[in-house]
Amino acid sequence: MNPNLKLLLAAGTCSLLLAVGAWPSRPVSAASPEAASAAAAEAPAQPGQMKVLAAPGDDVAGTLVTPSGALSFRTASLSAGKSAAQGVSPDRVTVRLEVNGAVIDHDIDYAAGTMTVRTVDRVVIDEQDRAVLKSFQTELGRTLPTLAGGQRVPKSHDMLWRLAEMYSEVPLGKTFAAEWVVKRGDAKPIAPQARDFDRESSSIVPGAQALNRQPIVAAAACNEQGGGSFTNLHAIVDVCDDDRVFYRSSAHDFCPSHGYSSKSVAYGCGASSCPGRCGAGCGVGDGLGAWYQDCLDHDICNRDHNSQLGACGDEWTEAADDYAFGAISCYTTCH
Ligand SMILES: [Ca+2]
Numbered sequence: 001m002n003p004n005l006k007l008l009l010a011a012g013t014c015s016l017l018l019a020v021g022a023w024p025s026r027p028v029s030a031a032s033p034e035a036a037s038a039a040a041a042e043a044p045a046q047p048g049q050m051k052v053l054a055a056p057g058d059d060v061a062g063t064l065v066t067p068s069g070a071l072s073f074r075t076a077s078l079s080a081g082k083s084a085a086q087g088v089s090p091d092r093v094t095v096r097l098e099v100n101g102a103v104i105d106h107d108i109d110y111a112a113g114t115m116t117v118r119t120v121d122r123v124v125i126d127e128q129d130r131a132v133l134k135s136f137q138t139e140l141g142r143t144l145p146t147l148a149g150g151q152r153v154p155k156s157h158d159m160l161w162r163l164a165e166m167y168s169e170v171p172l173g174k175t176f177a178a179e180w181v182v183k184r185g186d187a188k189p190i191a192p193q194a195r196d197f198d199r200e201s202s203s204i205v206p207g208a209q210a211l212n213r214q215p216i217v218a219a220a221a222c223n224e225q226g227g228g229s230f231t232n233l234h235a236i237v238d239v240c241d242d243d244r245v246f247y248r249s250s251a252h253d254f255c256p257s258h259g260y261s262s263k264s265v266a267y268g269c270g271a272s273s274c275p276g277r278c279g280a281g282c283g284v285g286d287g288l289g290a291w292y293q294d295c296l297d298h299d300i301c302n303r304d305h306n307s308q309l310g311a312c313g314d315e316w317t318e319a320a321d322d323y324a325f326g327a328i329s330c331y332t333t334c335h
């Protein structure tokens with residue numbers, strides 16, 4: 001473990017961004033197709049150049065350029081509808097991300113416990129977008145600690161970091177509705193008519209055309225959600241305790257191979273690639289992050305069915321509130 005990080009832990013410091021910054025760079029390399037398939041959930045991020053631009057108060061703005069394209073980001077912290085002064089905890093934070101020209105807006109209302117995601121033009125995540133977003137997780141994790149003052153982590157930084165974790169695992173082919181409201185702890189009801197099952201399956205499953213010809217009721221049943229929880233794994237066990245491996249039940253569906261089913265899986269910092277952490281792999285902060293059941297279900301689905309093909313869209317959607325609002329576990333002894 002990085003000695004700086006150890007020092008932080010020994011001091012009992014719960015400084016998310018400082019700890020992130022203390023972690024060294026991870027190796028970056030191009031994976032062969034075979035390697036990419038075998039380690040689909042944790043393909044290495046491409047290198048990126050992040051530039052930070054001037055922003056008022058606690059807000060942050062910048063750009064990222066990678067071999068797969070560019071991204072820009074800007075936060076706005078609001079208190080009673082006006083720009084929040086530096087050091088003031090805002091009621092809301094808005095975050096605009098522009099990924100290869102596609103704009104995705106986020107509006108986080110802390111009192112309401114909602115994050116509203118809006119797009120004007122139809123946004124569909126392709127392979128280039130996904131690669132840029134993966135780099136964003138890594139580069140932002142390195143950059144944010146250099147901006148934060150002392151031990152205080154502004155909500156704008158926190159939310160941007162959470163979004164970087166969330167989008168590091170965005171399913172390929174994810175299509176954004178004009179408005180998507182993510183509510184903290186909200187168990188989402190089954191709504192087959194609202195799901196984009198056919199689109200997802202046609203982009204991920206060889207021979208999916210046959211599936212698409214099946215009656216919609218069969219597709220809906222196979223795509224049934226039993227998840228949609230807000231279950232903090234770190235409140236159940238210390239997921240990062242001394243690199244121990246923990247086991248619990250995890251469920252997902254994957255059509256047409258199998259419907260909704262569960263099995264016992266390994267999770268925690270001691271398990272390969274930190275299953276259960278909300279974000280790709282163990283993150284730049286070496287296990288730091290939110291650890292939630294829906295993130296575990298999504299990780300296992302990705303591992304079993306190849307995340308690079310965007311197989312696990314509904315599991316990712318169910319985990320959205322966990323990425324956005326899950327409690328961050330600060331103390332790690334990962335790897
Ligand atoms: Ca994860």
Ligand SMILES: [Ca+2]
Nearest residue numbers: 229294318319
């Ligand atoms: Ca959830």
